[in-house]
Amino acid sequence: MRTALVIGTGLIGTSAALALTRRGVTVYLQDEDADQARTAAALGAGSDEPPPAPVDLAVVAVPPALTGPTLADAQSRAAARGYLDVASVKGGPRRTLRELGGDLARYIGSHPMAGSERSGPLAASAELFEGRPWVLSPDGTTDTEVLNLALELVALCRAVPVVMDADAHDRAVALVSHTPQLVSSMVAARLEDAEEAAVRLCGQGIRDVTRIAASDPAMWIDILSANPGPVAEVLSEVAADLDETVRALRALQAADDGKRRTGAAGIEDVLRRGGAGRERVPGKHGAAPAEYETVTVLIGDRPGELARIFADAGAAGVNIEDVRIDHATGQQAGRVQLMVEPPAAHALTAALRERGWPLRQ
Structure with missing residues (x-):
């Protein structure tokens, strides 16, 4: 893939565009809201100018109700060799595209299982999809070239491809x-x-x-x-x-x-x-959930406190598997819960005590 067109520059579309641009793909941005497309372009996600020729892959990143019509419109303009959407539902867009006379062979439905409670291009990140499942829903009509383009997109975004039937998804x-x-x-x-x-x-x-x-x-x-x-x-x-x-x-x-x-x-x-x-919820790296020991540290609400804790844990040779912060109501303090593998809990506790951190049960 050398060129791509991202239609819809919200959180998902802009994040995909940022990831592709970072890995050398020439990306063009299109959005009904021209200001939003310009914002995404200013962030380095690509160009908000129209592509001079059909691109390799068009990525449709608009709301589900608009996905089918947007795909059909892009195909009517021969915008790309292959077409992919990232809507959070898969059955509806395919059915709409079929009803509108679209070419199902040049289309594949997809859904990156990543997101945020924030929306819009300013919330986007090139790292949004890293390590996250990215569902692909080909069927018997999907052209092999389009499937390969979709797999390349997933790889460039550092996500993990998961093939799944649209309705099962x-x-x-x-x-x-x-x-x-x-x-x-x-x-x-x-x-x-x-x-x-x-x-x-x-x-x-x-x-x-x-x-x-x-x-x-x-x-x-x-x-x-x-x-x-x-x-x-x-x-x-x-x-x-x-x-x-x-x-x-x-x-x-x-x-x-x-x-x-x-x-x-x-x-x-x-x-x-x-x-x-x-x-049954997958744990770290998609493996079975692990049982961690929790080491709780009382910290003040001052710059650099978390960095110091992580640095001290690293100096002790302990890998922090997960972390939670419980803020104290009405106080400039909080509890940091450090989750570690059980064999590392004693070493971390000893190291933090030695460095003066107040620990809590």
């Missing part, structure tokens, strides 16, 4: 992406009218659960409108669990010991199933 993202967004938003919505005293008690748990609730509502309306059926199916299962959990909690309030035991069993069941599901 849509069911999967309903479970692992679209439903979590709605559940996060519903939990965060409870905070809107909550008493200030309650909100001040927010800790890391509520921050973890509600982080993605900060996402752009307009973007998510587009996504959910393109995949409502599978999302509704998952949410109906969540709703059934919620109903059972509510009944179990009511039973815990009963005076009868038998009802309380039944309620406790119901709560235990949902917590156990939740833990079993969490254990």
